[in-house]
Amino acid sequence: MAANTTISITGADYDTIKSDLKTFLKGQTQFADYDFEGSNLSVLIGILAYNSYQNAFLANMAISESFLDSAQLADSVVSRAKELNYLPRGYRSATATVDMVVQATAPYPATISIPAGTRFTSKLDSTVYTFSTTENIIVPNDPTSGGQLFRASGISLHEGTPVTEAWVVDTSNTSQRFVTSNPNIDTTSLSVIVQNSVADSGTTEYQYATSFLGVGPTDDVYWLQGASGGNYELLFGNGIVGNPLITGNIVLATYRACNGSVPNGSNQFTAANGVAGYSNVVITTTAPAIEGAEPESVASIKFNAPRHYQTQERAIVSSDYKTILQQQFPQIEAIHVYGGEELDPPQYGKVVIAVSISNTNGLSDTWKSTIAEFIQTRMALTFGPLVIAPSYLYCKVIADVKFNINKTSMTTADMISTVTAAVSKYNSDNLQDFDSTLVFSKLSKAIDNTDASITSSSLQVYPICRIAPVANVAQTFYFTFSNAIVPGTIGSTAFVYNNSSCYLSDDGHGKLFISSSASSTTNSASIVNIGTIEYNTGACSIVGLDVSAYNGSSIDIIGQTVDPDITAKQNAIIEIFPTDIVINPVMVRV
Numbered sequence: 001m002a003a004n005t006t007i008s009i010t011g012a013d014y015d016t017i018k019s020d021l022k023t024f025l026k027g028q029t030q031f032a033d034y035d036f037e038g039s040n041l042s043v044l045i046g047i048l049a050y051n052s053y054q055n056a057f058l059a060n061m062a063i064s065e066s067f068l069d070s071a072q073l074a075d076s077v078v079s080r081a082k083e084l085n086y087l088p089r090g091y092r093s094a095t096a097t098v099d100m101v102v103q104a105t106a107p108y109p110a111t112i113s114i115p116a117g118t119r120f121t122s123k124l125d126s127t128v129y130t131f132s133t134t135e136n137i138i139v140p141n142d143p144t145s146g147g148q149l150f151r152a153s154g155i156s157l158h159e160g161t162p163v164t165e166a167w168v169v170d171t172s173n174t175s176q177r178f179v180t181s182n183p184n185i186d187t188t189s190l191s192v193i194v195q196n197s198v199a200d201s202g203t204t205e206y207q208y209a210t211s212f213l214g215v216g217p218t219d220d221v222y223w224l225q226g227a228s229g230g231n232y233e234l235l236f237g238n239g240i241v242g243n244p245l246i247t248g249n250i251v252l253a254t255y256r257a258c259n260g261s262v263p264n265g266s267n268q269f270t271a272a273n274g275v276a277g278y279s280n281v282v283i284t285t286t287a288p289a290i291e292g293a294e295p296e297s298v299a300s301i302k303f304n305a306p307r308h309y310q311t312q313e314r315a316i317v318s319s320d321y322k323t324i325l326q327q328q329f330p331q332i333e334a335i336h337v338y339g340g341e342e343l344d345p346p347q348y349g350k351v352v353i354a355v356s357i358s359n360t361n362g363l364s365d366t367w368k369s370t371i372a373e374f375i376q377t378r379m380a381l382t383f384g385p386l387v388i389a390p391s392y393l394y395c396k397v398i399a400d401v402k403f404n405i406n407k408t409s410m411t412t413a414d415m416i417s418t419v420t421a422a423v424s425k426y427n428s429d430n431l432q433d434f435d436s437t438l439v440f441s442k443l444s445k446a447i448d449n450t451d452a453s454i455t456s457s458s459l460q461v462y463p464i465c466r467i468a469p470v471a472n473v474a475q476t477f478y479f480t481f482s483n484a485i486v487p488g489t490i491g492s493t494a495f496v497y498n499n500s501s502c503y504l505s506d507d508g509h510g511k512l513f514i515s516s517s518a519s520s521t522t523n524s525a526s527i528v529n530i531g532t533i534e535y536n537t538g539a540c541s542i543v544g545l546d547v548s549a550y551n552g553s554s555i556d557i558i559g560q561t562v563d564p565d566i567t568a569k570q571n572a573i574i575e576i577f578p579t580d581i582v583i584n585p586v587m588v589r590v
Helices: 016-024 041-064 074-082 300-312 318-328 365-376 411-432 442-447
Strands: 094-102 111-114 119-124 127-132 138-141 149-159 161-168 184-196 203-208 222-225 231-235 252-259 281-292 334-340 350-357 384-388 391-404 455-467 475-480 493-499 500-506 510-516 525-536 539-545 553-560 573-574 581-588
Touching: 016 041, 016 222, 016 525, 041 411, 111 573, 138 149, 138 510, 184 222, 184 231, 231 384, 318 350, 318 365, 350 365, 365 384, 391 411, 391 442, 411 442, 411 581, 442 455, 455 475, 455 539, 500 525
Parallel strands: 203 222, 350 384, 391 573, 391 581
Antiparallel strands: 094 149, 094 281, 111 138, 119 127, 127 149, 161 252, 184 203, 184 252, 222 231, 334 350, 391 455, 455 553, 475 539, 493 500, 500 510, 510 525, 525 539
16 A cells, blocks of 8 residues: 555644544554554654644744734734724823812912922722822912912813833833833823934924924924833834934833723812912812723724724714714713704704713813814815714603512512613613614513513603703703604703793694693693794703702703604703612512
């Protein structure tokens, strides 16, 4: 029989490789009638198989890590993202806003200076975090206090510890790299200064560049790219694009090393070492710490990097805006982009950007201007951005749930808690975003699947619009249910109008009125016509509403939609609050 001179490869696992080696050796005339199972040669074959398996595994891993979509290691993903000119997001510092009153000692100066880097501490969950100012603040004395008090308002405090790293440039070292050593860097706080040399203390501040566009051979700029271990590498010009460094230059990089989202919620601050040399400082928090964020995940980098490369920093279609803005501002929780022609009235030539920021309600003017200024340079010249806050469409969920007490040990209180948790999970998994839809059948199924003892359920879902009038001030409100409303179904929570407890209703013909009855929609219960409703769109207007009191923080206006599925449109976000969930458990024996 002719000798088998080739090895058949049928698999890459250890047992298959070992079997293939044995099959090959059995085909050799030198090993005719050889007992491979009981021989010492079987040990050697096992070693060969193990070595082959290890090599195959390592080769597979190496090849997999060479491609963005198959890479698993963070460093590999960051390295592949560099090829697409994508800079992964790093940590972001939590930011709080405070007012401050400093009491000076005589003789009282005309002004005091709160320098950048003034430190403050805040304790949250037994951990102390350091916050600091980022700019110099000059505060004049308050003449009404005799000059001894200095009042500063709207001061921003950013969490994190200032870090400065230095590198001495050696152009003869072709492998020299300028890599930060702290992965907790907030890159938005990075400041790069180049000192001429040890002997020459002259400095030049370098500006961050995001691309080569507009960068000349003498421009003092630097670029950033991801490095291993969650760090970042600084890159400088070559004399063709950007001013190059020379031997002896000293690169000084200053930034904040922060704790990301962990300090969010910090709301009590103390001056670590006094302010402007004075220890008597009273700090009032006007906005607790928010906007702290974790670095971008591997999955997010793999998703965003190719799309970022597609946009080439240009915002053309709606997905471009989303990719660019979410990459730049990790605090954005949800974003929706559409044309101004969809507004009522239309605003042609506008791009409407509805943004929801994590852990905040609404959208501040500062955020609106920051986002608009950033995206303006990446848009077509014929368009202008209109950044708006989201509007919230809340939903009330009422569920009658029958459950078989022979199949569970749960009490009615347990069933209420369990089903409420299921509705809240549906809310977090499917809603709380633009372009979302509350699908009636899926929510009903989520309730039925909560526990095996549930035999049936009856579900009702109503959209809620909330208004918060100022007491004793006539006001006008425009709001929308964003869905077609069944005529004659509008109602509200109670409020005091003309010293009477009243409710909002509709007459079934497009008019809203104030009613003395929560259930009646007849004209006999009507007190005054107060507004209109467009049933096809759910758009409502209330004019001249003057209430003296109401329970809670708002008046809830509720309706019944024509379609049981409730859809968020334009800048609306659907949300189900736990307080808007009503579960009525009914015990049965089956």
